[in-house]
Amino acid sequence: MKNRLKVLRAERDWSQAELGGRLGVSRQAVNAIETGKHDPSLPLAFKIARLFELRIEEIFDDGDHDGRA
Template identity: 55%
Template sequence: MENRIRSEREARSWTQVVLAAHLEVSRQTVVALETGKYDPSLPLAFRIAKVFDKPIEGIFFPEGRSLVVKDAAID
């Protein structure tokens, strides 16, 4: 499974330590999540999605299938 955790974290200018605090996990867990060495439990996946205010499908997707995010047009 691939994810957008790192890009979402960086978009907010958060360090791995800050994200870990929001998720109540260790920084090492954040590193493992971002590098794809650890797939989160379902409860943790829901917490990650909530922290980033995105649906789970907006954060996680199957390997080899990049997620195309379409932004609404800004008037």
């Protein structure tokens, strides 16, 4: 799944380790999500969205665009 996590993290000048600490996950987990090797669980996706004050859809893109809202 594509995502904007790396960009959002960089905008705040946070390291992967710092973001991981804020989310309660490892630096490796953050790296795996940023690179698309791992999709976050739904609770973690909500936690990420709350941290960045965005909707999940504004961070993660599953590529499923069928034109419906």
